[in-house]
Amino acid sequence: MSDPSKAVPGHLRVGVIGARGRMGAQTCQAVQDAGDLELVAEVGGRASLTPLVEAGVQVAVEFTHPDVVMDNLRFCLENGIDVVTGTSGLLGPRLEVVRGWLADHPERSVVVAPNFAVGAVLTARFARQAARFFESVEVIERHHAGKIDAPSFTAISAAREIARARADAGLGPVPDATTSDPDGARGADVDGIAVHAVRMPGMVAHLEVVLGSSGETLTLRHDSLHRSSFMPGVLLAVRATTRRPGLTVGLESLLELD
Amino acid sequence: MSDPSKAVPGHLRVGVIGARGRMGAQTCQAVQDAGDLELVAEVGGRASLTPLVEAGVQVAVEFTHPDVVMDNLRFCLENGIDVVTGTSGLLGPRLEVVRGWLADHPERSVVVAPNFAVGAVLTARFARQAARFFESVEVIERHHAGKIDAPSFTAISAAREIARARADAGLGPVPDATTSDPDGARGADVDGIAVHAVRMPGMVAHLEVVLGSSGETLTLRHDSLHRSSFMPGVLLAVRATTRRPGLTVGLESLLELD
Amino acid sequence: MSDPSKAVPGHLRVGVIGARGRMGAQTCQAVQDAGDLELVAEVGGRASLTPLVEAGVQVAVEFTHPDVVMDNLRFCLENGIDVVTGTSGLLGPRLEVVRGWLADHPERSVVVAPNFAVGAVLTARFARQAARFFESVEVIERHHAGKIDAPSFTAISAAREIARARADAGLGPVPDATTSDPDGARGADVDGIAVHAVRMPGMVAHLEVVLGSSGETLTLRHDSLHRSSFMPGVLLAVRATTRRPGLTVGLESLLELD
Amino acid sequence: MSDPSKAVPGHLRVGVIGARGRMGAQTCQAVQDAGDLELVAEVGGRASLTPLVEAGVQVAVEFTHPDVVMDNLRFCLENGIDVVTGTSGLLGPRLEVVRGWLADHPERSVVVAPNFAVGAVLTARFARQAARFFESVEVIERHHAGKIDAPSFTAISAAREIARARADAGLGPVPDATTSDPDGARGADVDGIAVHAVRMPGMVAHLEVVLGSSGETLTLRHDSLHRSSFMPGVLLAVRATTRRPGLTVGLESLLELD
Known part of the structure; x- marks a missing residue:
């Protein structure tokens, strides 16, 4: 060998x-x-x-x-x-x-390295850099139906980095008027950032960060289809x-x- | 007058x-x-x-x-x-x-009519019709940050119609291996269908249904930007x-x- | 055998x-x-x-x-x-x-059957049915970089069916104010419908139809990741x-x- | 005054x-x-x-x-x-x-400044930075049906910056096996980068850059819905x-x- x-x-x-x-x-x-x-x-x-x-x-x-x-x-x-x-x-x-x-x-x-996908690393980096220019941000990760944990480690890391960048820039909590959400549709709260996990056959590993301000959104998305x-x-x-x-x-x- | x-x-x-x-x-x-x-x-x-x-x-x-x-x-x-x-x-x-x-x-x-957006009505209809051809399906709805309830009435209705269509076709529960989701990233369970709600400035009213089977996904999305x-x-x-x-x-x- | x-x-x-x-x-x-x-x-x-x-x-x-x-x-x-x-x-x-x-x-x-992907067949069907409710529509197909023809047969078929549905509903040409497009960014014209072809490693076979009217769009997208x-x-x-x-x-x- | x-x-x-x-x-x-x-x-x-x-x-x-x-x-x-x-x-x-x-x-x-949308500026910057890590890249811009020129100035600028970044990194032409494209579905060629322009009611101003390598894509997208x-x-x-x-x-x- x-x-x-x-x-x-x-x-x-x-x-x-x-x-x-x-x-x-x-x-x-x-x-x-x-x-x-x-x-x-x-x-x-x-x-x-x-x-x-x-x-x-x-x-x-x-x-x-x-x-x-x-x-x-x-x-x-x-x-x-x-x-x-x-x-x-x-x-x-x-x-x-x-x-x-x-x-x-x-x-x-x-x-x-917890994740060797350069695209996912770039997504997290760009999200962190863009964070201070937008009023709000959420993370949506999608994986195959066989994944046992939610949200993914990469999504949690990205949310934490984003939350830190917002704090460093002096931004307060993201705006959210939700008063009624009996079944938890708003997803996980990771350091103040909402993280959503989708699980489905036909998906592999996908990380999406959406940032928004009045009249605009910025979407950063990495789709990994194969090892x-x-x-x-x-x-x-x-x-x-x-x-x-x-x-x-x-x-x-x-x-x-x- | x-x-x-x-x-x-x-x-x-x-x-x-x-x-x-x-x-x-x-x-x-x-x-x-x-x-x-x-x-x-x-x-x-x-x-x-x-x-x-x-x-x-x-x-x-x-x-x-x-x-x-x-x-x-x-x-x-x-x-x-x-x-x-x-x-x-x-x-x-x-x-x-x-x-x-x-x-x-x-x-x-x-x-x-609870929703006069023809595009949203078509999205729900198409999702219901497509449901029996896919192993799984989830709903993601996005709205402006001022919305007080989650998920939206339209998303709940769509999820219920989809669940009924799956049951009529004899499909069982959607596959989902999640065993650890401490913070609720998997969203709301509406009649067995996961529904996720995003709230953000820069969004208005958006309904997305994603259906998936081995090797493929079908995405139906309505974006309403204005009354x-x-x-x-x-x-x-x-x-x-x-x-x-x-x-x-x-x-x-x-x-x-x- | x-x-x-x-x-x-x-x-x-x-x-x-x-x-x-x-x-x-x-x-x-x-x-x-x-x-x-x-x-x-x-x-x-x-x-x-x-x-x-x-x-x-x-x-x-x-x-x-x-x-x-x-x-x-x-x-x-x-x-x-x-x-x-x-x-x-x-x-x-x-x-x-x-x-x-x-x-x-x-x-x-x-x-x-020219295409056995049920999701692609549904996408074309739904696009044809939705066509008469929207002022305009375009088709974007994405494939791996090894594909030799553009646009794909499936995209051409979808565009033709959409064009026929619009004609049957008495709709005229799609609105388009373009007067300057020296390099052909507006894509192919298939029976009056614009069709765009993206070719890239990391893609497999993807068909997207976007329909739009004042204040709204409807997107139908099939992603085929594997045979x-x-x-x-x-x-x-x-x-x-x-x-x-x-x-x-x-x-x-x-x-x-x- | x-x-x-x-x-x-x-x-x-x-x-x-x-x-x-x-x-x-x-x-x-x-x-x-x-x-x-x-x-x-x-x-x-x-x-x-x-x-x-x-x-x-x-x-x-x-x-x-x-x-x-x-x-x-x-x-x-x-x-x-x-x-x-x-x-x-x-x-x-x-x-x-x-x-x-x-x-x-x-x-x-x-x-x-040709474009005051911070999100669009970030999109172009991130695309330029990511360019050297991916085998290929294309640009899709979407605007309302009243726009007279295609592609948009912002899309052309982004494509040029990306082309320069690829050249600086020693990357050759993007891979593309297309031999038959009678109607121009592959879009405009801007310094070797394909640029596609969509025009539709319901859209405002949207810039999307997609980068791809074997098994993955990275999508950067800015949606501007309002002035x-x-x-x-x-x-x-x-x-x-x-x-x-x-x-x-x-x-x-x-x-x-x-």
Whole structure:
């Protein structure tokens, strides 16, 4: 499963942890298709990581489970391997632990991203920037009928960023005259922002932010129809590790828009 | 305020009750602009209706208040005047009373419509017809931030019609794997159909129905940007009174689509 | 490739011609998944059709090429097999030939459909029905960047049906004050209806009809994200053959909406 | 028409040129409603500007005609008045003339904006920023049926900015396999970007940019339903004059997003 002889001089040597999962398999394909990257190791989500070292992996892409991601991260850092991970559950205290490990390995790079869709990251960024120019804003996310949680993590994050931008700009609560809503049609209140979740076969993953003022609305919408839409973001993160030591949370700073 | 001399032979003589309200004023304008109608009387929502009789009104358009609409209707029927009304609160038992009055005046016509926007009526109709071909369906309604109730009456009606159509076709509950929704992002449940309400400056009145099955969605959306969008429906109802004695509830049957 | 022993009593015995093409393969899967159908034969698009007869096929689904579809249709009719076909090029004179064959086999059924997406058929139907209530209408179709023709056949058909409905209702040309459009931004003119074609990676097949009058718009939109969205329409046609002898063009009449 | 006694200490004294036009009248209202501005003069589009000087106007908002705007600008600059103008035709050589006048009055400020809708400016900005992350992009603009030119100036500007951003990022032409488009459904080609123009009653002014890559699309859409949506941008420009001497073209730099 690992083969150092595959490495091409000048190419970044990439390994995938969780290579047989859906995101992992897609990542293997995307790395193989990229002209500047070399896929030199594929290991299962709970398998030994020794093949990564044997294959001389420089960056590991990790899509596994919350209960093994910390062990995987530590192994990589201790073995001189940068990591890009999209495994869920890497929040708050766990991030502090990772930051501690990185203090001991200051040349290593870890990118933690809850969402690798560049379009969704741009949607959240643009919504945050536009927020102070509009009187009100709401979030509508749509997903396939098999999703178990509502609203989505990405929608909650976007709502929180928007709420913070409004507060920073000195805006008060969004206007809302509703006095009667017996069945909860107005949706979830996330830091004062209404968030609506639609679940339906025929949908995949869609994030919409609508901002409104007297006489106008601005709509920002990302439609993700296939897992392939995450790959440009994964590859962007892989390449960024070589020039960004330390911990990076979220793709946005990697887009270099400022 | 009334002037029988204004009547033109062969034109339908129309009076407006509640002529100084927003819908009433718009109706006066629309009747004046219509080549086949003659505006011969305008009275206030709580004023004496005698001017209607003096002006020889054939059809009265009534946009007033729930507490006077029944008196207005009875007066018109007793004085040989057909009525088109959009006043809210004309439901269930009140409709039966009106039906009783019409039994005593079998040549008279009353059209009661909760929504005169032909586009919204078509949206609800098409949604009901499409319902049995899709696995799932949700309703999103958007209104200006000054609206006090959620969801809108039109959205509730649409959801109920859709639910009935699904039941008639033998479809079970819509698929939904949601197990965690602590803040109610999934919206209101109206007869098993999720209904979401957005409230925002820059919006007016918008009804969207989304139907989905594996690999596809069908979206039906009506955007009403101005009260003028109700006028074609009001005029359609006015003209229909001459050939439809009895009680008509809703505009749909007047569209003669079947 | 064919096996009469697979037939289950009471089930409709289905064969697929062009079984290794993309639509054919998807159809094989859909028939196998349907509880009331039995897949008893799969043949290539240009292969001998004898296996259909040997397998006792009652209905053949045919997705092949314009240059073989006529031979395939004749073979089936002469061998007592009903046909559902989505092969392109079955227009005008060819349909008359098929009608002639059916005159010799009056118990046989042929369904020819240019588009098996029920949602797209509904969109065109609803647009046609709504057309006379709105002052104007335009069509926007969106497809993947690999499509070679613009606008799509489905969009052209929809525009033509809409134009006919407007003419039947006595509506004149759509209002359009454009006097300067040096680069053709107003799109194609199909029987007086503007049709716009968008081509982009990330899109699949999308049909949108927008109708507008003073103060309001009605939007009807079908989004097809995957070939699986055609299967309900294919199965609907397969089942309809048993009760509709003769030629049926298009899915709409099979939906039994009137 | 002008009244210096109306000025409130500490408030910016504003005059409106073209005060009886639609944009001018809306501006007068907006200035009156703003707590930090004082409307001290209103003059017609071709009237004497002396009242501006008599009223001690600090900033003039100018919505007039291409044939008088240059005279109005010069008068203001020579009389110590800053100017915000949305009059069309202030391009290329004319801007150079204005720049020359400002060289003689280095403390004066002129803001020239083709579009005062902040939402439209944000849409164009976000589209330009997102462009390099997507394989393709198209622009769809929708306007009322009375608009005489297509595509809109704002859509052309947006397309040009997007094309420049793609070129800067080293992206080649957008992918497009179209070989047959006899009636021009693919729309206008503006620097390699397809631009589509929809014209319809019920629409006002809408700008949509759609970006797409394999498996995803990003949609940025501004809907302007009323002239009131331009007022926040006008007031933003008025206030900015006090701290931005020289010529400012377009609202974007005033939004201070970087």
